[in-house]
Amino acid sequence: MRKKIPEKSRQAEIAFRKHDHRRCQRQLLSAATRVCAERKLRLTSRQLQVLEILLASHHPVGAYDILAELNRSAGHDQIAPPIVYRALEFLMTEGLIHRIESRNAFISCVHPGHCCGARFLICRDCDQVAELEGRDRGLLAAADSLGFAVDHSMVEITGICAECQKHAE
Amino acid sequence: MRKKIPEKSRQAEIAFRKHDHRRCQRQLLSAATRVCAERKLRLTSRQLQVLEILLASHHPVGAYDILAELNRSAGHDQIAPPIVYRALEFLMTEGLIHRIESRNAFISCVHPGHCCGARFLICRDCDQVAELEGRDRGLLAAADSLGFAVDHSMVEITGICAECQKHAE
DNA sequence: ACGCATAATGATATATTATAACGTATCAAT
DNA sequence: ATTGATACGTTATAATATATCATTATGCGT
Numbered sequence: 001m002r003k004k005i006p007e008k009s010r011q012a013e014i015a016f017r018k019h020d021h022r023r024c025q026r027q028l029l030s031a032a033t034r035v036c037a038e039r040k041l042r043l044t045s046r047q048l049q050v051l052e053i054l055l056a057s058h059h060p061v062g063a064y065d066i067l068a069e070l071n072r073s074a075g076h077d078q079i080a081p082p083i084v085y086r087a088l089e090f091l092m093t094e095g096l097i098h099r100i101e102s103r104n105a106f107i108s109c110v111h112p113g114h115c116c117g118a119r120f121l122i123c124r125d126c127d128q129v130a131e132l133e134g135r136d137r138g139l140l141a142a143a144d145s146l147g148f149a150v151d152h153s154m155v156e157i158t159g160i161c162a163e164c165q166k167h168a169e
Numbered sequence: 170m171r172k173k174i175p176e177k178s179r180q181a182e183i184a185f186r187k188h189d190h191r192r193c194q195r196q197l198l199s200a201a202t203r204v205c206a207e208r209k210l211r212l213t214s215r216q217l218q219v220l221e222i223l224l225a226s227h228h229p230v231g232a233y234d235i236l237a238e239l240n241r242s243a244g245h246d247q248i249a250p251p252i253v254y255r256a257l258e259f260l261m262t263e264g265l266i267h268r269i270e271s272r273n274a275f276i277s278c279v280h281p282g283h284c285c286g287a288r289f290l291i292c293r294d295c296d297q298v299a300e301l302e303g304r305d306r307g308l309l310a311a312a313d314s315l316g317f318a319v320d321h322s323m324v325e326i327t328g329i330c331a332e333c334q335k336h337a338e
Numbered sequence: 339a340c341g342c343a344t345a346a347t348g349a350t351a352t353a354t355t356a357t358a359a360c361g362t363a364t365c366a367a368t
Numbered sequence: 369a370t371t372g373a374t375a376c377g378t379t380a381t382a383a384t385a386t387a388t389c390a391t392t393a394t395g396c397g398t
Binding site: 121142150155 | 305312320321
């Protein structure tokens with residue numbers, strides 16, 4: 001018998017569930033805005049642009065895809081890589097997005113600003129990424145027993161999500 | 170009270186312990202040779218060369234560092250990237266080495282050929298990497314409860330190892 | 339030993355991802 | 369208005385990875 005999933009993590013696997021993404025997007029955007037306001041940071045229009053591109057889906061997006069997207073809407077003056085990477089760095093520092101190392105790509109965080117030790121399930125069929133909330137107690141305990149002081153943990157699980165398994169049948 | 174670490178995983182955090190690395194290296198090399206023999210695979214001299222470079226330490230090594238190392242011993246005819254990447258691919262497929270995604274680098278496996286769901290502790294001070302053995306039950310259970318079919322898992326924990334913490338005091 | 343199929347290597351070119359370095363613009367606080 | 373901090377813009381280049389095709393080595397059946 002599995003323990004009931006706690007209230008706080010209900011949104012965790014939203015990527016794999018059918019949901020009103022418009023709404024999801026709006027909520028995440030306003031949460032991000034709120035986080036920046038609380039921290040007295042200005043979220044510049046470039047940073048916002050990049051964040052919005054990532055909020056558009058639960059797929060990871062590469063820096064150069066973001067760049068292309070920006071250039072599409074930029075008109076004639078082309079934007080260069082550093083601009084994207086800087087915006088990404090800001091957003092990561094503030095915990096509004098994550099980097100998916102196994103893809104060299106970025107994804108919006110589903111609980112902006114409150115993330116530590118995020119863990120991802122990456123569907124290699126639909127390419128969507130779900131973010132499990134909460135720390136991994138077993139792992140941290142193992143590190144602890146070796147006297148290892150954890151700084152940052154990165155967990156990326158690749159596989160096939162429930163939905164895609166159904167379709168494959 | 171912590172459960173006793175099982176026999177099988179005793180070698181797990183060897184990277185962070187003082188040990189006779191010559192011996193460690195020899196053992197891993199012969200284990201790798203044995204694995205290839207069992208699987209009726211030939212371990213070519215290139216592949217062996219690359220493996221030996223990785224066995225030299227418990228540090229992750231970048232593909233281009235390996236390349237440089239090969240070229241150092243190669244004499245005048247220079248070796249090109251694809252050669253290294255191909256050898257790395259072979260070694261990874263056979264579970265003789267791992268890729269450390271957060272570093273874009275590679276490291277020898279401490280239990281060659283029998284690896285699944287390896288988890289790494291990466292010391293950002295001494296740069297050594299310990300490989301925890303065994304799967305992460307909590308994580309797999311979480312994936313399972315969402316109906317997610319796990320394929321491959323990547324766990325990389327960054328921090329400071331016990332030894333480096335002592336030195337920093 | 340010979341020839342075939344397979345797999346690994348070698349070589350060239352290029353794609354993809356990321357950063358260094360330096361100057362300019364913006365904005366808020368004084 | 370001046371200043372200090374931060375983000376932006378621009379150019380160049382570093383670092384990582386792969387596509388492609390020709391060549392060589394190896395294992396295997398005869």
